[in-house]
Amino acid sequence: MAQNGKLKLELVDVYGKRLQENVDISLRNLQTSDSPSFKKQDASKFISIPNLFTGSQGIYQVTINPRSYNPVSRFVNINTGGPTEITMPFAVDIAKIVSVTFPSFPNLTKGLRTLLTNSPSVLGFENKTGQALYDALDDIRRAGVLNIARKCSATRFDNGESVLDRIREIRELRGDRFFAFVDKELREEVKHNVNS
Numbered sequence: 042m043a044q045n046g047k048l049k050l051e052l053v054d055v056y057g058k059r060l061q062e063n064v065d066i067s068l069r070n071l072q073t074s075d076s077p078s079f080k081k082q083d084a085s086k087f088i089s090i091p092n093l094f095t096g097s098q099g100i101y102q103v104t105i106n107p108r109s110y111n112p113v114s115r116f117v118n119i120n121t122g123g124p125t126e127i128t129m130p131f132a133v134d135i136a137k138i139v140s141v142t143f144p145s146f147p148n149l150t151k152g153l154r155t156l157l158t159n160s161p162s163v164l165g166f167e168n169k170t171g172q173a174l175y176d177a178l179d180d181i182r183r184a185g186v187l188n189i190a191r192k193c194s195a196t197r198f199d200n201g202e203s204v205l206d207r208i209r210e211i212r213e214l215r216g217d218r219f220f221a222f223v224d225k226e227l228r229e230e231v232k233h234n235v236n237s
Contacts, residue, residue, distance in 0.1 A: 051128045051129070157175055
């Protein structure tokens, strides 16, 4: 049994960009006792792991544990003749987030800037609009409004307008939702566009 196989790993985030941190990698061969492990591998580059079994004895369970992302485990069959190339995506581990860098008010989409500017009566933030309102929000509310606005912008009707275009004024902000005044036509647009 030749132990001349090679595994070439590319570790990426959900946007397809390489991770910019070190990772720990462990392999476990399902047929033999071969169980190599590697600490602090630089994920910003391709990672090559040599001297692996190939063919019928080349099935490995590969487990990768980054610092800031959820660990990933996967079964890989190492090719005979030439490296086995695998790209593995990783999702951020929410429990490991220590801080967030939010976009500044001028870097928000025009639709969200307009909505915040037209919202002078947000519960707990009365008489604040636009940048003053945005800057006064705590991290949870700010993350929530950015998330909801992005989803509303991405949800489009047949006429090209988005759901965000139909929201007129936010009245209350919570982490996972907001309450707002909307155009009367929004309900009808949703009903008419449900199939598309």
